[in-house]
Amino acid sequence: MNDSHYCPHTPEEIAEMLSVIGVASVEELFAPIPAALRAKTFNIPPGMSEFETFSRMQEIAGENSQGMTHFIGGGFYDHIIPSVVDHLANRSEFYTAYTPYQPECSQGTLQALFEYQTAICRLTGLDVSNASLYDGGTACAEAAMMALRVTGRNKIILDGCVSPFSREVLKTYLFNLDVDIVEIAPLDGLLNRSALAAVLDDSVAAVLVQNPNFFGSIEDFSALSEQVHGVGALLIGSVYPISLGILKSPGEIGIDIAVGDGQSLGNPLSFGGPSFGFIAATKKYIRNMPGRIVGETVDRNGKRGFVLTLQAREQHIKRHKATSNICSNQGLCALRGLIFLSSIGKEGLTDLARLNRDKAEYAKSLCVGIPGVSLLQSSVTFNEFTLVLPKHAADVVAGQLEKGIAAGVPLGQYYDGLENCLVVTVTEKRTKKEIELFVKELEVALCN
Amino acid sequence: MQLIYEQSTPGRRGVKLPASDVPTASALPGTLLRAEKAGLAEVSELDLVRHFTNLSRRNFSVDTNFYPLGSCTMKYNAKVLENSAALFAPFHPMTALLPGGVEFCQGTLGMLYDLGQLLADITGMDEVTTQPLAGAHGEMTGIMLIAAYHAAKGNKAKKKYVVVPDSSHGTNPASAAIAGYEIITVPTAPYGDMDLDLFKKAMSDEVAAVMMTCPNTLGLFNPHIKEISDIAHRFDALMYYDGANLNAIMGKVKPGDVGFDVIHVNLHKTFGTPHGGGGPGSGPVGVKKALIPFLPQPRIVMDGGGKLLLETANPGTIGRTANFFGNFGVMAKAYAYIIMLGREGLIEVSEQAVLNANYIKEKLKGYYDLPYDMTCMHEVVFSASKQLEHGVHAIDIAKFLIDRGYHPPTVYFPMIVKEAIMIEPTETESKATMDAFIEVMIEAARTAESNPQALHDAPLTMPISRLDETKAAREQNVCCAW
Numbered sequence: 058m059n060d061s062h063y064c065p066h067t068p069e070e071i072a073e074m075l076s077v078i079g080v081a082s083v084e085e086l087f088a089p090i091p092a093a094l095r096a097k098t099f100n101i102p103p104g105m106s107e108f109e110t111f112s113r114m115q116e117i118a119g120e121n122s123q124g125m126t127h128f129i130g131g132g133f134y135d136h137i138i139p140s141v142v143d144h145l146a147n148r149s150e151f152y153t154a155y156t157p158y159q160p161e162c163s164q165g166t167l168q169a170l171f172e173y174q175t176a177i178c179r180l181t182g183l184d185v186s187n188a189s190l191y192d193g194g195t196a197c198a199e200a201a202m203m204a205l206r207v208t209g210r211n212k213i214i215l216d217g218c219v220s221p222f223s224r225e226v227l228k229t230y231l232f233n234l235d236v237d238i239v240e241i242a243p244l245d246g247l248l249n250r251s252a253l254a255a256v257l258d259d260s261v262a263a264v265l266v267q268n269p270n271f272f273g274s275i276e277d278f279s280a281l282s283e284q285v286h287g288v289g290a291l292l293i294g295s296v297y298p299i300s301l302g303i304l305k306s307p308g309e310i311g312i313d314i315a316v317g318d319g320q321s322l323g324n325p326l327s328f329g330g331p332s333f334g335f336i337a338a339t340k341k342y343i344r345n346m347p348g349r350i351v352g353e354t355v356d357r358n359g360k361r362g363f364v365l366t367l368q369a370r371e372q373h374i375k376r377h378k379a380t381s382n383i384c385s386n387q388g389l390c391a392l393r394g395l396i397f398l399s400s401i402g403k404e405g406l407t408d409l410a411r412l413n414r415d416k417a418e419y420a421k422s423l424c425v426g427i428p429g430v431s432l433l434q435s436s437v438t439f440n441e442f443t444l445v446l447p448k449h450a451a452d453v454v455a456g457q458l459e460k461g462i463a464a465g466v467p468l469g470q471y472y473d474g475l476e477n478c479l480v481v482t483v484t485e486k487r488t489k490k491e492i493e494l495f496v497k498e499l500e501v502a503l504c505n
Numbered sequence: 506m507q508l509i510y511e512q513s514t515p516g517r518r519g520v521k522l523p524a525s526d527v528p529t530a531s532a533l534p535g536t537l538l539r540a541e542k543a544g545l546a547e548v549s550e551l552d553l554v555r556h557f558t559n560l561s562r563r564n565f566s567v568d569t570n571f572y573p574l575g576s577c578t579m580k581y582n583a584k585v586l587e588n589s590a591a592l593f594a595p596f597h598p599m600t601a602l603l604p605g606g607v608e609f610c611q612g613t614l615g616m617l618y619d620l621g622q623l624l625a626d627i628t629g630m631d632e633v634t635t636q637p638l639a640g641a642h643g644e645m646t647g648i649m650l651i652a653a654y655h656a657a658k659g660n661k662a663k664k665k666y667v668v669v670p671d672s673s674h675g676t677n678p679a680s681a682a683i684a685g686y687e688i689i690t691v692p693t694a695p696y697g698d699m700d701l702d703l704f705k706k707a708m709s710d711e712v713a714a715v716m717m718t719c720p721n722t723l724g725l726f727n728p729h730i731k732e733i734s735d736i737a738h739r740f741d742a743l744m745y746y747d748g749a750n751l752n753a754i755m756g757k758v759k760p761g762d763v764g765f766d767v768i769h770v771n772l773h774k775t776f777g778t779p780h781g782g783g784g785p786g787s788g789p790v791g792v793k794k795a796l797i798p799f800l801p802q803p804r805i806v807m808d809g810g811g812k813l814l815l816e817t818a819n820p821g822t823i824g825r826t827a828n829f830f831g832n833f834g835v836m837a838k839a840y841a842y843i844i845m846l847g848r849e850g851l852i853e854v855s856e857q858a859v860l861n862a863n864y865i866k867e868k869l870k871g872y873y874d875l876p877y878d879m880t881c882m883h884e885v886v887f888s889a890s891k892q893l894e895h896g897v898h899a900i901d902i903a904k905f906l907i908d909r910g911y912h913p914p915t916v917y918f919p920m921i922v923k924e925a926i927m928i929e930p931t932e933t934e935s936k937a938t939m940d941a942f943i944e945v946m947i948e949a950a951r952t953a954e955s956n957p958q959a960l961h962d963a964p965l966t967m968p969i970s971r972l973d974e975t976k977a978a979r980e981q982n983v984c985c986a987w
Contacts, residue, residue, distance in 0.1 A: 063581055063777075063846075064857045065935045074864045074936065083856045086863055087757050089726040089880055094763045099756040100626050104847025107585045114841055118592040120612030129599040132828055139520040141553055149568035150561035153582050155780040158915075161967040162907045164506075165564035166782040169557070171985070172509050178984040179544040185983050188783065191638040194828040202683075222828040229801075229824035230645075233652050233685030277536055306539050318828070327590070328613045329598030329829025330638065331785035343981055349783065352977035362969040366977040372641070372679035373918070377688045382679035385639040385773065389781030399509050399546040399553055400519035407542050408522055411529075418530035437533055455605035463600055470604075489526040 122461070126491055128420075129463045130441055130482030131271070132193055132220050133329065134321045136299065136409075137486060139400040142323040146393045156349070156385070160364045167363035170351040170388065173395040177335050180301050180398070181315040182308025184340035188349040189333040189391035190383065193318025194226030196334030197265060197295055199347045199381055200314045201227055203338070204263035204291040205236065206345050206380065212237040212261045216248045218270035219295060221471040227265070243472070246272035246434035246443050250281070259288045263314075267295040268304070271471075273417075273441030273480060274434045275304065282311030298322055298335070298394075300439045302410025307337070314338045323397025324390050333387035333394060344370060347381030409485060413440035416492065417483040423496040424481065427503060433478055441482045443468070446503060450479035453502045462495055506563070506968075509556050510985050513547040520550065563968055564782070565912045571938050573865075575884045575915035575927025576674070576722060578752050578774035585845070586777060586838035593837055598829035602803070607814055614813035617830060618805050620840045621789065627843075627851070628748070628768045629761025630791030636801045636831045640749060643769025643788025644680035644716075646801060649823045650767060650792060651714045651743045652684050653799035657821065660741070664713035668742070670699035672723060672919040677716045677747060686713060693921050697877035698727040708740050717765075718747040720754070720882035722919040722927070724862060734764025743767060743796075751775045752931070753859055753883035756852035766793045776839035787835035801826045857932035858883040861939060865928055868943045872950040876922055884929035888922050892953040899924040901960035902949045904971065908964040909945045 066074070071083070080086060087095075105113070127135040146152065150165060157163030157170075170188045177186035190196045201213050213231070215224055217240050228238060237260075241252050248266060257264070264285050269275045278294065285292040294312035296304075299321050307315035320332030338346060344367065352366030372379040401409060417440040424430055429447035446453060450467035457464035469476035483492065548556070565572065572579040593613060601610040621633035637643035648667065655664040667681035668689045678688045689707050694700035698721055715737045720726045727733070734744045746760040746768035752775045760768050772778050773786040780786070792800065798821040806816050846854065859882050866885040870878065873887035889899040903913030903926075915927040930939055952959050964970065 063583060064853050064932045066857060066860075070936045071860065074860055078860075078863045078867050080863075083860050086856075086859045086880055089728060089882075090754070090758050091728060091731070094731060094758050096629075096756060096759045096762065098626075099848055099852070101623060101756075101843065101848040101851060104845055104850040107583070107845065110841050110845040111585050111588060113844060114589040114592055114837065117612045117616050118596075120615065121596055122609040123595075125595075125597065125600060125609070127597050129597055129603070131599045131602075133598055135597065137523070141519070141550060141557075145554065145557040145561075147587070148558065148561040149582075149779075150564045150566045152779045152781050153567035153569075153579075154564045154782045155572070155574060155577055155579060156783040159565075159903065159907065159913055160972050161904065161964045161969055162565040162570075162912060163563075163782075164968055165560040165562065168506065168508070168563070169560055169782075171983070174983050175508070175510060175985040176543075176545060182539075182543075185981070191642060191785075192828050194825070195638070195642070220828070222825060225825040226827060229649070229826055230683065232823070233649065234683070235685070275533070275537055279536075301539070301543060303533065303538055305537055306543070309539060325594035325834075326597045327594050328596040328601075328610070328833040330827075330832040331787075331834050333785075340981070343983070350983050352980070353982040354973045354977035354980075356969040356972050358970055360969050362972045364972050364974050364977050366974070366981070366983070369978075372675035374675070375679075376675045377678035377682040379675065379679045379682075382641045382645055382676050382683055383639070384641045384674075384676050385780075385784040385786040387638075387781075387785045388783030389779075390785055392782065395509075396553070396557060399548060399556075400550070401522075401545070402518050402520075402547045403513075403542050403545040404516065404547070405518055405520065405522060406545060412522060412525055414533075415525055415527050415530045419527035437537065451604040454603050458600075458603065458605055458609055463597060463603065466599060466602075467604060485523060492527070 125461055125463050127463050128465050128481050128483060128495055131466050132222060132318055133326055135326060135484050135486050136321050138323050141400050142393050142396045145396050146389060151392060152389050157365060160362060164362060167351050169392050169395060171353060171363045173391045174351060176395055176398045177337050180298060181337040182306030183315055183337040185343045186335065186337040187346050188351055189386040189388060190336055190348055191387060192332055192334045193295065194223040196316035196336050197223040198227040198230035200293045200316045200336060201231060201263060201265065203314060203345050203347065204293060207291060207342055208262040210260055210262035212239065214253065214256060214261055214264040215240045216266045217241050217243045218248055218272060219265055219267040220271045223295060246274045247436055248276060257284060257288055261288060261290040263291040263293050265293045269297060269300055269439040269441060272434055272443040273438040274436040275439055276436060278310050299410055299413060302406035319390060319394045322394035324393050331387055331390050333390035345380055348383045348386055412485040416485060416487055417442060420481065420483045420492045427500045429503060440484055441480055444479045444481060446477045446479055449476050456502050457498060460498060462498060464495065464499060506559065508985055509546040509548060512552055515547060517547040517549055519548055519553050570910055570912050571934060571942055572912040573914050573928045573930050574912060575929040576749060578929060578931055580777060580931040581933035582777055582779040586841050589841040590834040590837040593833060601815065611813055614805050616840055617836060618807060618813055620836055623843050624770055624789055625791055627755055628770065628791045629759025630768060631794045632797050633789050633791040634800045635789045635836055636826050637769065637788040637790055638827050638832050639784060639786040640769055640771040640788045641676040641680055643790045644676055645683050646826045647745055647767040647769055647790050648681050648684040648714060650796045650799045653823050654796055655713055663711060665711045666713060668707055668712055668715045672721050672921050673716060673718060674747060674749060697723050697725040701729050704733060705736060708736055710740055712740055712742040714743045714745050716745040716747060718750055720750045723877050723886050724881035724884040725877060726882055730763050749774060750883060753855055755855040757855055767796060772835055772839040777842040778835050778838040785832050785835055787832040799823050854932045861930040861932060861934060865930055865939060865943060869946055872947050884927060886922050887926045889924035889926055892950065893924055895953050895957045897953040897957045897960050899926050904963040905949045905960050906945060908966045911942055911945060
């Protein structure tokens with residue numbers, strides 16, 4: 058015994074417990090499993106010490122290339138994370154708790170989630186937020202399903218400028234629900250508005266757009282929201298939270314449901330997760346929201362407290378009629394998002410957004426100085442922009458990886474005809490020196 | 506406690522940003538800009554640290570309190586797992602998706618592949634996708650795989666139903682509904698599991714899948730499981746295994762060996778990763794060979810030379826279920842857990858989880874009604890029906906436990922047990938901890954008879970007393986007013 062030192066019993070204690078139960082051995086407790094069904098093999102390697110385990114994990118991490126300079130985004134961004142985020146979110150009173158179903162002994166988690174919901178509402182300019190979803194892609198899918206419920210209609214229009222990953226996730230979610238999905242092919246990195254207008258009618262439940270979009274373009278969707286509402290549909294906007302330090306909020310645009318990925322808010326890249334998805338909406342849609350929601354109330358003495366509320370929407374009560382199947386969400390990542398936003402603060406988020414744009418504009422100005430390189434989009438951009446190169450972007454990127462530079466996302470694998478296009482991301486972490494080296498290497502690669 | 510927003514002072518900052526080393530960009534057109542800055546908190550770093558530190562102290566957690574929350578497997582979360590996951594913080598997922606990028610991500614892709622292999626062995630499956638982000642997400646993915654399997658055979662229109670027992674987790678029917686299925690619910694028999702005769706009556710060619718948790722939510726292993734899967738397969742219905750209760754059976758029985766075709770595993774339950782106050786979890790899905798063609802993309806595969814590649818163009822795939830490769834950080838912790846405990850360690854985990862649950866069952870069954878009195882697996886479900894005779898409900902006992910420093914067991918689930926109290930001690934708790942808990946549970950039972958009001962009044966030692974949930978639902982204050 059004690060192969061796992063996390064199982065604390067001594068042989069004497071085990072013997073005592075077995076005698077209380079009235080069996081001779083632990084094995085007898087497994088008697089309900091018919092002998093014929095018992096496992097014949099179990100080929101897990103022998104265990105090891107904590108020290109050896111950590112060494113092995115270090116080896117694995119070491120098998121990835123180290124110190125890559127990131128000019129890639131695509132939904133996950135290399136942003137600063139203030140030290141307080143790790144220190145506070147790593148309080149084990151937070152991370153070893155579970156869903157706050159017992160509010161009296163979970164006020165820490167509940168109040169934090171209420172503060173998180175508040176941050177998301179204020180960031181998006183919308184009335185209500187839930188306590189988090191899985192990621193940006195699944196949040197798009199949940200928002201679409203929410204719009205189907207709200208409108209009772211059966212068609213979703215997808216702007217092709219939305220992240221191809223999020224669009225794929227949405228299509229996977231809706232595949233078995235017989236929903237009509239109409240995709241609008243992008244026009245030079247922007248929403249093709251006339252193509253959209255041609256299919257927008259009163260059979261449409263929602264239009265999904267992204268701002269800034271996958272090409273990095275910033276668009277003004279204010280007029281679009283009026284058109285969409287004119288046919289009784291909902292406008293869903295996927296947004297990049299850092300950009301909301303300066304950009305018009307979804308609420309100001311007239312977006313009904315805002316979603317996005319919260320990774321950029323204090324969550325490490327961590328090879329793609331965990332991050333969190335956020336979703337916010339106007340108040341009238343609260344009963345159609347997916348997932349957990351924290352609400353304010355009072356206790357028996359009139360003291361303010363927080364509880365999970367409107368649980369009758371959820372799977373543990375409504376089962377197959379629930380607004381979503383989600384149970385576990387990404388609560389700890391949402392907490393990181395709250396701590397990040399509270400640390401950066403009201404003024405800081407604006408400064409951070411400006412810093413991102415300044416860095417990207419500097420890189421952009423240098424890139425377009427390279428002979429044969431131009432910009433795909435005519436619009437303004439935030440911290441990403443799309444270059445049109447004189448050769449296949451995929452070939453350029455593969456060569457740059459060897460030099461430790463992730464030089465951008467080539468679009469050929471996501472959009473037919475855009476093989477020469479490269480989406481470049483520049484966050485506040487990229488120094489002038491890194492940017493200049495990146496541009497120099499790009500120029501070398503293009504001139505060869 | 507004040508909200509962070511109530512502590513704000515205009516202009517105060519919690520962190521200093523790097524100074525810009527590039528020229529300031531020309532301003533964006535005003536039509537694209539927000540009218541007012543977002544009303545985020547404005548606090549100093551110290552005030553921020555005190556606020557969240559003090560908030561954390563208002564939580565019960567595994568690290569501070571015994572947390573026998575049934576169905577959730579609240580075991581101790583080893584600290585080396587946290588350190589391990591942090592090693593992977595700098596790796597960008599897009600790197601792997603760039604042309605030639607897999608070369609630079611062999612460590613992370615290899616770990617996901619290896620984790621899949623280990624989970625496949627533990628569950629008796631042929632391949633595992635690590636993309637699903639939580640248990641319910643895994644269920645949805647699994648049922649979509651089953652839907653794709655039936656569609657590929659030309660049976661999409663014919664297969665309309667998913668069968669679940671009435672003791673199932675709510676996520677089971679909710680996930681099946683997203684995959685487009687209607688639900689048939691089969692009642693539980695007196696022997697504590699899905700009624701075999703009623704199950705047989707429910708089965709037809711129109712059933713796409715049967716979703717089971719085994720051991721089930723009553724903590725009982727279904728002795729008829731092989732017969733159930735044989736019957737399901739006769740109708741070409743596939744067997745779905747909800748892996749929520751896998752902690753009971755590692756090395757003892759493999760779901761794949763007893764006829765299950767698809768399984769999801771909750772890494773945050775069985776494999777020791779922390780629950781995070783509600784997430785993140787991770788819900789890898791294992792399948793039998795016949796379902797491999799439908800697995801989500803990108804799929805991590807190994808070539809003959811041991812190099813990891815990404816398969817992205819499989820026409821049969823259900824598509825992408827999440828943006829990247831799943832909750833990698835959670836999987837790094839689970840991987841470290843499995844290699845650290847190893848074969849014997851995992852077997853011991855299941856043995857002691859079962860030992861502990863049966864010990865509590867024996868010690869408490871004289872005080873609480875035990876509707877299904879038989880050897881349980883990793884959890885035991887009592888009923889507060891005896892206490893109800895004195896007007897005391899399961900929730901009152903739960904609140905009494907809070908005053909004594911215990912996180913309550915799961916109450917009112919499964920719904921088929923009146924006033925259910927579902928206790929899952931897990932293998933990491935000592936006998937002394939369980940004995941002390943048992944004493945308090947006995948005290949609660951006695952107090953229910955002698956002084957029910959004391960239970961109605963609990964908890965009295967927390968920062969707040971019982972909350973008005975009706976007011977919360979009516980007023981819907983889910984965001985701090987401006």
